Amino acid sequence: MNAGGKIYRIDAGSREITQLNTGFATFNNNDHGISPDGSQLVISNHAQDRPAGENSVIYTLPIDGGVPKQITQNSPSYWHSWSHDGKYLIYTAKRNNEWGIFRIRASGGKEERLTGVGMLDDGADYSSDGKHIWFNSNRTGTMEIWRMKSDGKKPVRITHDDYQNWFPHESPNADRLMFLSYLPDINLWDHPYYKHVMLRMLPLNHGEPVGEPQVIAHLYGGQGTINVPSWSPDGKMVAFVSNSGLA
Numbered sequence: 001m002n003a004g005g006k007i008y009r010i011d012a013g014s015r016e017i018t019q020l021n022t023g024f025a026t027f028n029n030n031d032h033g034i035s036p037d038g039s040q041l042v043i044s045n046h047a048q049d050r051p052a053g054e055n056s057v058i059y060t061l062p063i064d065g066g067v068p069k070q071i072t073q074n075s076p077s078y079w080h081s082w083s084h085d086g087k088y089l090i091y092t093a094k095r096n097n098e099w100g101i102f103r104i105r106a107s108g109g110k111e112e113r114l115t116g117v118g119m120l121d122d123g124a125d126y127s128s129d130g131k132h133i134w135f136n137s138n139r140t141g142t143m144e145i146w147r148m149k150s151d152g153k154k155p156v157r158i159t160h161d162d163y164q165n166w167f168p169h170e171s172p173n174a175d176r177l178m179f180l181s182y183l184p185d186i187n188l189w190d191h192p193y194y195k196h197v198m199l200r201m202l203p204l205n206h207g208e209p210v211g212e213p214q215v216i217a218h219l220y221g222g223q224g225t226i227n228v229p230s231w232s233p234d235g236k237m238v239a240f241v242s243n244s245g246l247a
Helices: none
Strands: 006-010 017-019 040-046 056-062 077-082 088-095 098-105 121-126 132-137 144-149 164-170 176-182 195-205 214-221
Touching: 040 077, 056 077, 077 121, 088 121, 098 121, 121 164, 132 164, 144 164
Parallel strands: none
Antiparallel strands: 006 017, 040 056, 077 088, 088 098, 121 132, 132 144, 164 176, 176 195, 195 214
C-alpha cells in the first residue's frame, strides 16, 4: 500500500506493516503492483524534476526493495497492469493533451499506444488468460467498462447503465469481474475520493460476461479504492481501500 508517498507491505496474517525501501522514489501514488513471478514491484512515482500534475513516472524495483529502474521516459504515466508472461506493462498516460492506454516492455523501451479517441480511457487490466484487456472509458457519454484484444483492437462495451464505472479487475479463475461504481452525478472525467461508491461484481464464464452486476459492498471511497489489481492469487479475497469513517 502507499501512504504519504511511501510504499508499505502488510503481512496478510499478522497485519504487521513494514516500510519498503524505494530509494529516491518517495513520492509514490496508488498505482503500484507486483510482477507475475512475485520478484518485482512496479511503482508510479512523482518525479520532482517535472511539472506538478505531469510528473508520474513508472519504475520497477526488487520486491524486497532497492534502487528503482525507470521504465517510462514520458510523463504522466500511471501503471495499471502487468502481462501474465511478465513481458509488458500497461498504463494510462497523457500524451499531446490526450489520455489513452499504453503498453511498454517491462524492461523499458518504446511505448505503444493502444487507445486514444479524444475521450478518457483508464483503468486497464489484463484478463486472466492475457488475451484481453479490461478498461473503463467515457467515449459513449458515461464512464463504462470495456474490453479489447491485448493489442488494443476490437473494443467492446460491457456495462450499460447510468453509473460511472471504473477500474475493472478479472478474478484469477476468470469467473468474476470486480469494478468500482460511482453514482450517476459524478463527473464522467473524474474519480474523486470520499464519495458514496459501490464495489460491484459481474459474473463471468471463462472470462465471458454472463448475467448482471451485483453489489458486494457500499462504502465511501473512489480514488485509490481499487485502482490496480488486488485479487488474492486463489481468487477468494479482494483487497480495497475504504475512506468510510473519515471526518
